[in-house]
Amino acid sequence: MKEIKIPELAESITEGTIAEWLVSKGDKVEKGDPVVELETDKVNVEVNSDFAGVITEIVSEEGDDVEVGDVIAKLDENGEAGGEASEEESEETSSSDKEEKAEEKKEDKQEEDKSEDKEEAQIEDTDETPGKNEVIASPAARKRARELNIDLSSVQTRDPMGRVRPEDVEDAAKGGSEKKESKSKPSKKEESKNTEKTEFDKPVERTKMSRRRQTIAKNLVNVQQESAMLTTFNEIDMSAIMKLRSERKDKFLEKHDVKLGFMSFFTKAVVGALKEFPLLNAEIQGNEIVEKKFYDIGIAVSTDDGLVVPVVRDADRLDFAGVEKEIGELGKKARDNKLQLKDLQGGSFSITNGGIFGSMLSTPILNAPQVGILGMHNIQKRAMVMPDDSIEVRPMMYLALSYDHRIVDGKEAVQFLVRIKEMLEDPYDLLLEG
Known part of the structure:
Protein backbone atom coordinates (compact mmCIF):
# COMPACT_ATOMS: atom_id res chain seq x y z
CA MET A 1 0.00 0.00 0.00
CA LYS A 2 1.43 3.38 -1.04
CA GLU A 3 0.54 6.84 0.24
CA ILE A 4 -0.08 9.90 -1.93
CA LYS A 5 1.23 12.96 -0.10
CA ILE A 6 1.22 16.70 -0.70
CA PRO A 7 4.63 17.42 -2.27
CA GLU A 8 6.84 20.48 -1.89
CA LEU A 9 5.03 23.10 -3.99
CA ALA A 10 7.15 26.24 -3.82
CA GLU A 11 9.33 28.03 -1.30
CA SER A 12 6.51 30.32 -0.19
CA ILE A 13 3.68 27.75 -0.25
CA THR A 14 3.36 25.25 2.59
CA VAL A 36 -6.18 16.22 -7.21
CA GLU A 37 -6.37 19.97 -7.79
CA LEU A 38 -5.02 21.97 -4.88
CA GLU A 39 -5.98 25.60 -4.24
CA THR A 40 -3.09 27.56 -2.75
CA ASP A 41 -2.68 31.17 -1.71
CA LYS A 42 -1.73 32.22 -5.24
CA VAL A 43 -2.64 29.64 -7.90
CA ASN A 44 -4.27 26.24 -8.29
CA VAL A 45 -1.84 23.36 -8.80
CA GLU A 46 -2.32 19.70 -9.68
CA VAL A 47 -0.80 17.01 -7.46
CA ASN A 48 0.44 13.99 -9.40
CA SER A 49 0.72 10.39 -8.24
CA ASP A 50 4.24 9.04 -7.70
CA PHE A 51 3.01 5.49 -8.16
CA ALA A 52 0.87 3.39 -10.50
CA GLY A 53 -2.03 1.44 -9.05
CA VAL A 54 -5.60 1.67 -7.79
CA ILE A 55 -6.93 4.33 -5.41
CA THR A 56 -8.14 2.45 -2.31
CA GLU A 57 -8.85 5.35 0.03
CA ILE A 58 -9.46 9.10 -0.18
CA VAL A 59 -8.15 10.52 3.11
CA SER A 60 -8.84 14.24 2.59
CA GLU A 61 -12.12 15.44 1.12
CA GLU A 62 -12.78 18.48 -1.07
CA GLY A 63 -12.61 21.63 1.03
CA ASP A 64 -10.15 20.18 3.55
CA ASP A 65 -7.03 22.18 4.40
CA VAL A 66 -3.79 20.23 3.95
CA GLU A 67 -0.09 20.89 4.45
CA VAL A 68 3.04 19.72 2.67
CA GLY A 69 3.68 16.10 3.65
CA ASP A 70 0.06 15.27 4.55
CA VAL A 71 -1.32 11.96 3.26
CA ILE A 72 -4.36 12.66 1.08
CA ALA A 73 -4.96 9.22 -0.48
CA LYS A 74 -3.80 5.60 -0.45
CA LEU A 75 -3.00 3.45 -3.46
CA ASP A 76 -2.61 -0.31 -4.05
CA GLU A 77 0.10 -1.02 -6.62
CA ASN A 78 -1.19 -4.57 -7.19
CA GLY A 79 -4.88 -3.74 -7.27
CA GLU A 80 -7.22 -3.80 -10.24
CA ALA A 81 -9.63 -0.98 -11.03
CA GLY A 82 -12.94 -1.89 -9.43
CA GLY A 83 -11.44 -5.30 -8.51
CA GLU A 84 -12.69 -7.55 -5.71
CA ALA A 85 -9.27 -7.95 -4.08
CA SER A 86 -9.00 -4.39 -2.94
CA GLU A 87 -12.67 -4.32 -1.93
CA GLU A 88 -12.30 -7.49 0.14
CA GLU A 89 -9.18 -6.12 1.75
CA SER A 90 -10.91 -2.89 2.65
CA GLU A 91 -13.96 -4.83 3.93
CA GLU A 92 -11.74 -7.02 6.10
CA THR A 93 -9.95 -3.98 7.40
CA SER A 94 -13.25 -2.25 8.03
CA SER A 95 -14.76 -5.24 9.89
CA SER A 96 -11.56 -5.64 11.90
CA ASP A 97 -11.62 -1.99 12.86
CA LYS A 98 -15.27 -2.25 13.84
CA GLU A 99 -14.57 -5.26 16.10
CA GLU A 100 -11.65 -3.47 17.76
CA LYS A 101 -13.71 -0.34 18.33
CA ALA A 102 -16.61 -2.35 19.75
CA GLU A 103 -14.26 -4.15 22.14
CA GLU A 104 -12.72 -0.84 23.22
CA LYS A 105 -16.16 0.67 23.82
CA LYS A 106 -17.16 -2.35 25.88
CA GLU A 107 -14.06 -2.08 28.08
CA ASP A 108 -14.51 1.68 28.46
CA LYS A 109 -18.12 1.16 29.47
CA GLN A 110 -17.16 -1.36 32.13
CA GLU A 111 -14.48 0.93 33.55
CA GLU A 112 -16.90 3.86 33.53
CA ASP A 113 -19.56 1.85 35.38
CA LYS A 114 -17.02 0.83 38.01
CA SER A 115 -15.84 4.40 38.38
CA GLU A 116 -19.39 5.71 38.73
CA ASP A 117 -20.28 3.08 41.32
CA LYS A 118 -17.19 4.01 43.32
CA GLU A 119 -17.96 7.71 42.99
CA GLU A 120 -21.56 7.26 44.06
CA ALA A 121 -20.38 5.36 47.13
CA GLN A 122 -18.05 8.23 47.97
CA ILE A 123 -20.84 10.73 47.42
CA GLU A 124 -23.21 8.84 49.70
CA ASP A 125 -20.53 8.79 52.35
CA THR A 126 -19.98 12.53 51.86
CA ASP A 127 -23.68 13.31 52.12
CA GLU A 128 -23.99 11.38 55.33
CA THR A 129 -20.81 12.78 56.90
CA PRO A 130 -20.13 16.21 55.39
CA GLY A 131 -17.31 16.81 57.83
CA LYS A 132 -15.06 14.45 55.86
CA ASN A 133 -15.39 16.52 52.73
CA GLU A 134 -16.46 20.15 52.67
CA VAL A 135 -17.84 19.92 49.08
CA ILE A 136 -21.41 18.65 48.81
CA ALA A 137 -22.35 17.83 45.23
CA SER A 138 -24.87 15.75 43.36
CA PRO A 139 -23.64 12.67 41.40
CA ALA A 140 -24.43 14.40 38.11
CA ALA A 141 -22.42 17.46 39.17
CA ARG A 142 -19.42 15.33 40.13
CA LYS A 143 -19.54 13.47 36.84
CA ARG A 144 -19.74 16.75 34.88
CA ALA A 145 -16.84 18.17 36.91
CA ARG A 146 -14.68 15.15 35.96
CA GLU A 147 -15.55 15.62 32.29
CA LEU A 148 -14.67 19.33 32.36
CA ASN A 149 -11.66 18.87 34.67
CA ILE A 150 -13.16 21.29 37.20
CA ASP A 151 -12.15 21.39 40.88
CA LEU A 152 -15.42 21.21 42.83
CA SER A 153 -13.96 23.20 45.71
CA SER A 154 -13.63 26.20 43.36
CA VAL A 155 -17.24 26.05 42.15
CA GLN A 156 -19.64 28.66 43.48
CA THR A 157 -23.14 27.32 44.09
CA ARG A 158 -26.48 29.10 44.23
CA ASP A 159 -28.05 26.36 46.37
CA PRO A 160 -28.92 27.73 49.86
CA MET A 161 -27.72 24.43 51.38
CA GLY A 162 -24.39 24.73 49.54
CA ARG A 163 -24.96 21.67 47.33
CA VAL A 164 -23.16 21.88 43.96
CA ARG A 165 -25.38 21.11 40.97
CA PRO A 166 -24.49 20.45 37.27
CA GLU A 167 -25.46 23.96 36.20
CA ASP A 168 -23.02 25.38 38.78
CA VAL A 169 -20.22 23.30 37.22
CA GLU A 170 -21.18 24.55 33.74
CA ASP A 171 -21.06 28.17 34.93
CA ALA A 172 -17.64 27.58 36.52
CA ALA A 173 -16.33 26.06 33.30
CA LYS A 174 -17.50 29.02 31.25
CA GLY A 175 -16.15 31.56 33.67
CA GLY A 176 -12.81 29.78 33.99
CA SER A 177 -12.29 29.50 30.25
CA GLU A 178 -13.06 33.19 29.81
CA LYS A 179 -10.59 34.19 32.53
CA LYS A 180 -7.93 31.86 31.14
CA GLU A 181 -8.43 33.24 27.65
CA SER A 182 -8.19 36.85 28.80
CA LYS A 183 -5.05 36.20 30.86
CA SER A 184 -3.09 34.03 28.44
CA LYS A 185 -4.17 35.66 25.20
CA PRO A 186 -5.33 39.22 25.79
CA SER A 187 -4.70 40.15 22.14
CA LYS A 188 -7.34 37.65 21.03
CA LYS A 189 -10.12 39.65 22.67
CA GLU A 190 -10.38 42.14 19.87
CA GLU A 191 -9.97 39.38 17.30
CA SER A 192 -12.87 37.43 18.80
CA LYS A 193 -15.12 40.47 18.41
CA ASN A 194 -14.38 40.52 14.69
CA THR A 195 -14.71 36.76 14.17
CA GLU A 196 -17.70 36.19 16.46
CA LYS A 197 -20.66 34.78 14.60
CA THR A 198 -23.72 36.99 14.71
CA GLU A 199 -27.12 35.38 14.76
CA PHE A 200 -29.73 37.00 12.52
CA ASP A 201 -33.50 37.03 12.78
CA LYS A 202 -33.81 36.90 8.98
CA PRO A 203 -32.40 34.31 6.53
CA VAL A 204 -28.68 34.46 5.72
CA GLU A 205 -26.25 32.25 3.82
CA ARG A 206 -22.78 31.45 5.18
CA THR A 207 -20.02 30.53 2.74
CA LYS A 208 -16.46 29.66 3.69
CA MET A 209 -13.92 32.06 2.18
CA SER A 210 -11.64 30.46 -0.39
CA ARG A 211 -7.99 30.20 0.53
CA ARG A 212 -7.12 32.80 -2.10
CA ARG A 213 -9.73 35.21 -0.78
CA GLN A 214 -8.42 34.73 2.77
CA THR A 215 -4.89 35.47 1.57
CA ILE A 216 -6.00 38.56 -0.36
CA ALA A 217 -7.81 39.86 2.72
CA LYS A 218 -4.80 39.21 4.97
CA ASN A 219 -2.33 40.82 2.56
CA LEU A 220 -4.44 43.94 2.05
CA VAL A 221 -4.75 44.49 5.79
CA ASN A 222 -1.02 43.89 6.28
CA VAL A 223 -0.14 46.45 3.60
CA GLN A 224 -2.19 49.14 5.31
CA GLN A 225 -0.66 48.32 8.69
CA GLU A 226 2.96 48.02 7.55
CA SER A 227 3.27 50.84 4.99
CA ALA A 228 2.72 54.59 5.03
CA MET A 229 0.35 54.54 2.06
CA LEU A 230 -0.76 57.78 0.48
CA THR A 231 -2.63 58.52 -2.77
CA THR A 232 -2.32 61.45 -5.17
CA PHE A 233 -4.62 62.19 -8.12
CA ASN A 234 -4.56 63.80 -11.53
CA GLU A 235 -6.65 63.74 -14.70
CA ILE A 236 -5.76 63.21 -18.33
CA ASP A 237 -7.36 64.19 -21.58
CA MET A 238 -7.78 60.95 -23.55
CA SER A 239 -8.53 62.72 -26.87
CA ALA A 240 -5.11 62.11 -28.44
CA ILE A 241 -4.94 58.43 -27.48
CA MET A 242 -8.48 57.77 -28.72
CA LYS A 243 -7.73 59.55 -32.00
CA LEU A 244 -4.50 57.57 -32.46
CA ARG A 245 -6.22 54.28 -31.73
CA SER A 246 -8.96 55.12 -34.22
CA GLU A 247 -6.37 55.85 -36.90
CA ARG A 248 -4.11 52.84 -36.28
CA LYS A 249 -6.29 50.06 -34.86
CA ASP A 250 -7.14 48.33 -38.17
CA LYS A 251 -3.55 48.26 -39.46
CA PHE A 252 -2.30 47.31 -36.00
CA LEU A 253 -4.66 44.34 -35.81
CA GLU A 254 -3.84 43.26 -39.36
CA LYS A 255 -0.09 43.44 -38.75
CA HIS A 256 0.18 42.05 -35.23
CA ASP A 257 -2.99 39.95 -34.90
CA VAL A 258 -3.84 41.72 -31.63
CA LYS A 259 -6.02 44.73 -30.83
CA LEU A 260 -4.48 48.05 -29.83
CA GLY A 261 -5.90 48.80 -26.39
CA PHE A 262 -5.36 51.41 -23.71
CA MET A 263 -3.21 49.21 -21.47
CA SER A 264 -0.18 49.26 -23.76
CA PHE A 265 -0.15 53.08 -23.70
CA PHE A 266 -0.35 53.17 -19.90
CA THR A 267 2.24 50.43 -19.46
CA LYS A 268 4.78 52.18 -21.70
CA ALA A 269 4.07 55.53 -20.00
CA VAL A 270 4.63 53.95 -16.58
CA VAL A 271 7.96 52.47 -17.71
CA GLY A 272 9.07 55.87 -19.00
CA ALA A 273 8.12 57.60 -15.75
CA LEU A 274 9.79 54.91 -13.62
CA LYS A 275 13.07 55.54 -15.41
CA GLU A 276 12.87 59.19 -14.38
CA PHE A 277 11.69 58.46 -10.80
CA PRO A 278 13.42 55.19 -9.82
CA LEU A 279 12.28 55.15 -6.17
CA LEU A 280 8.80 54.20 -7.36
CA ASN A 281 10.40 51.08 -8.86
CA ALA A 282 12.04 50.11 -5.55
CA GLU A 283 11.17 48.24 -2.38
CA ILE A 284 12.21 48.25 1.28
CA GLN A 285 14.19 45.33 2.69
CA GLY A 286 15.01 45.84 6.35
CA ASN A 287 16.83 49.16 6.55
CA GLU A 288 17.82 49.13 2.87
CA ILE A 289 16.17 50.59 -0.24
CA VAL A 290 16.46 48.22 -3.21
CA GLU A 291 16.14 50.06 -6.53
CA LYS A 292 15.22 47.67 -9.33
CA LYS A 293 16.89 48.11 -12.68
CA PHE A 294 14.24 46.07 -14.47
CA TYR A 295 10.65 46.87 -15.36
CA ASP A 296 8.30 43.96 -14.65
CA ILE A 297 4.85 45.54 -14.57
CA GLY A 298 1.99 43.79 -12.77
CA ILE A 299 -1.43 44.10 -14.42
CA ALA A 300 -4.36 43.47 -12.06
CA VAL A 301 -6.92 41.00 -13.40
CA SER A 302 -10.29 40.31 -11.77
CA THR A 303 -11.37 36.65 -11.61
CA ASP A 304 -14.24 34.81 -9.95
CA ASP A 305 -11.89 33.77 -7.13
CA GLY A 306 -10.51 37.27 -6.54
CA LEU A 307 -7.98 39.74 -7.86
CA VAL A 308 -4.65 38.46 -9.20
CA VAL A 309 -1.72 40.46 -10.54
CA PRO A 310 0.22 38.60 -13.26
CA VAL A 311 3.43 40.26 -14.40
CA VAL A 312 4.47 41.51 -17.84
CA ARG A 313 8.21 40.78 -17.85
CA ASP A 314 10.71 43.31 -19.22
CA ALA A 315 7.98 45.68 -20.37
CA ASP A 316 10.66 48.21 -21.36
CA ARG A 317 11.93 45.82 -24.04
CA LEU A 318 8.52 45.12 -25.57
CA ASP A 319 6.82 47.17 -28.24
CA PHE A 320 3.11 48.03 -28.08
CA ALA A 321 2.13 44.77 -29.78
CA GLY A 322 4.29 42.75 -27.41
CA VAL A 323 2.69 44.39 -24.38
CA GLU A 324 -0.84 43.82 -25.71
CA LYS A 325 -0.12 40.14 -26.44
CA GLU A 326 1.37 39.55 -22.99
CA ILE A 327 -1.55 41.23 -21.24
CA GLY A 328 -4.06 39.28 -23.33
CA GLU A 329 -2.39 35.92 -22.64
CA LEU A 330 -2.01 36.56 -18.92
CA GLY A 331 -5.61 37.73 -18.63
CA LYS A 332 -6.88 34.58 -20.34
CA LYS A 333 -4.75 32.35 -18.12
CA ALA A 334 -6.05 34.15 -15.04
CA ARG A 335 -9.71 33.74 -16.01
CA ASP A 336 -9.12 30.06 -16.94
CA ASN A 337 -7.31 29.50 -13.64
CA LYS A 338 -4.16 28.47 -15.50
CA LEU A 339 -1.69 30.93 -14.00
CA GLN A 340 1.55 29.51 -12.63
CA LEU A 341 3.56 30.85 -9.72
CA LYS A 342 6.18 32.31 -12.04
CA ASP A 343 3.46 34.45 -13.66
CA LEU A 344 2.79 36.22 -10.35
CA GLN A 345 6.21 36.63 -8.78
CA GLY A 346 8.69 39.49 -8.94
CA GLY A 347 6.73 42.49 -10.20
CA SER A 348 8.25 45.94 -9.60
CA PHE A 349 5.18 48.18 -10.10
CA SER A 350 1.46 47.53 -10.71
CA ILE A 351 -1.43 48.96 -12.73
CA THR A 352 -5.10 48.38 -11.95
CA ASN A 353 -8.03 49.43 -14.11
CA GLY A 354 -11.26 49.90 -12.17
CA GLY A 355 -12.66 51.89 -15.07
CA ILE A 356 -13.72 48.74 -16.90
CA PHE A 357 -16.29 48.23 -14.10
CA GLY A 358 -17.40 51.88 -14.14
CA SER A 359 -15.27 53.23 -11.29
CA MET A 360 -14.85 57.00 -11.42
CA LEU A 361 -12.29 57.35 -8.61
CA SER A 362 -10.56 55.08 -6.11
CA THR A 363 -7.47 54.73 -3.94
CA PRO A 364 -5.75 51.48 -5.00
CA ILE A 365 -3.94 49.48 -2.32
CA LEU A 366 -0.26 48.67 -2.78
CA ASN A 367 0.80 45.24 -3.98
CA ALA A 368 3.52 44.58 -1.37
CA PRO A 369 6.49 44.71 -1.41
CA GLN A 370 6.04 47.19 -4.27
CA VAL A 371 5.86 50.86 -3.30
CA GLY A 372 3.69 52.16 -6.15
CA ILE A 373 0.48 51.31 -7.99
CA LEU A 374 -1.36 53.28 -10.68
CA GLY A 375 -5.15 53.27 -10.77
CA MET A 376 -7.03 53.90 -14.03
CA HIS A 377 -10.71 54.87 -14.04
CA ASN A 378 -13.72 55.36 -16.26
CA ILE A 379 -13.57 57.76 -19.22
CA GLN A 380 -16.23 60.47 -19.01
CA LYS A 381 -16.92 63.34 -21.37
CA ARG A 382 -16.71 66.64 -19.51
CA ALA A 383 -16.69 70.31 -20.42
CA MET A 384 -13.09 71.54 -20.17
CA VAL A 385 -11.70 75.08 -20.36
CA MET A 386 -9.02 75.15 -23.06
CA PRO A 387 -5.85 77.36 -23.09
CA ASP A 388 -7.64 79.98 -25.23
CA ASP A 389 -10.50 80.08 -22.69
CA SER A 390 -12.86 78.27 -25.03
CA ILE A 391 -14.90 75.39 -23.66
CA GLU A 392 -14.78 71.97 -25.29
CA VAL A 393 -16.19 68.57 -24.44
CA ARG A 394 -13.26 66.18 -23.86
CA PRO A 395 -13.01 62.51 -22.80
CA MET A 396 -11.37 62.72 -19.37
CA MET A 397 -9.99 60.06 -17.02
CA TYR A 398 -8.95 60.38 -13.39
CA LEU A 399 -5.63 58.73 -12.46
CA ALA A 400 -4.67 57.73 -8.92
CA LEU A 401 -1.17 56.90 -7.71
CA SER A 402 -0.85 55.17 -4.35
CA TYR A 403 2.68 55.08 -2.99
CA ASP A 404 4.64 54.22 0.14
CA HIS A 405 5.53 57.51 1.79
CA ARG A 406 8.37 55.86 3.72
CA ILE A 407 10.67 56.13 0.69
CA VAL A 408 8.67 58.17 -1.86
CA ASP A 409 8.13 61.85 -1.09
CA GLY A 410 5.02 63.71 -2.17
CA LYS A 411 6.99 65.81 -4.63
CA GLU A 412 8.29 62.73 -6.48
CA ALA A 413 4.86 61.10 -6.50
CA VAL A 414 3.15 64.17 -7.95
CA GLN A 415 5.86 64.67 -10.57
CA PHE A 416 5.70 60.99 -11.51
CA LEU A 417 1.95 61.26 -12.14
CA VAL A 418 2.36 64.52 -14.06
CA ARG A 419 4.98 62.86 -16.28
CA ILE A 420 2.56 60.03 -17.08
CA LYS A 421 -0.12 62.59 -17.90
CA GLU A 422 2.25 64.41 -20.31
CA MET A 423 3.21 61.22 -22.13
CA LEU A 424 -0.37 59.99 -22.49
CA GLU A 425 -1.63 63.34 -23.75
CA ASP A 426 1.10 63.23 -26.42
CA PRO A 427 1.12 59.53 -27.37
CA TYR A 428 2.89 60.06 -30.71
CA ASP A 429 6.15 60.78 -28.91
CA LEU A 430 5.47 57.78 -26.69
CA LEU A 431 5.15 55.58 -29.77
CA LEU A 432 8.37 56.90 -31.24
CA GLU A 433 10.28 56.40 -28.00
CA GLY A 434 8.61 53.16 -27.05
Missing part, protein backbone atom coordinates in the same frame (compact mmCIF):
# COMPACT_ATOMS: atom_id res chain seq x y z
CA GLU A 15 -0.37 24.52 2.64
CA GLY A 16 -3.48 24.52 0.50
CA THR A 17 -7.10 23.43 0.20
CA ILE A 18 -8.41 20.43 -1.71
CA ALA A 19 -10.30 22.09 -4.57
CA GLU A 20 -11.31 19.04 -6.63
CA TRP A 21 -10.50 15.36 -6.77
CA LEU A 22 -9.67 14.29 -10.33
CA VAL A 23 -9.98 10.58 -9.45
CA SER A 24 -12.33 8.50 -7.32
CA LYS A 25 -11.90 5.51 -5.05
CA GLY A 26 -11.33 2.42 -7.19
CA ASP A 27 -9.86 4.33 -10.15
CA LYS A 28 -6.62 3.12 -11.70
CA VAL A 29 -3.88 5.74 -12.14
CA GLU A 30 -0.48 5.71 -13.76
CA LYS A 31 2.68 7.24 -12.34
CA GLY A 32 2.62 10.99 -13.00
CA ASP A 33 -1.16 11.19 -13.49
CA PRO A 34 -2.84 14.20 -11.80
CA VAL A 35 -5.07 13.03 -8.97
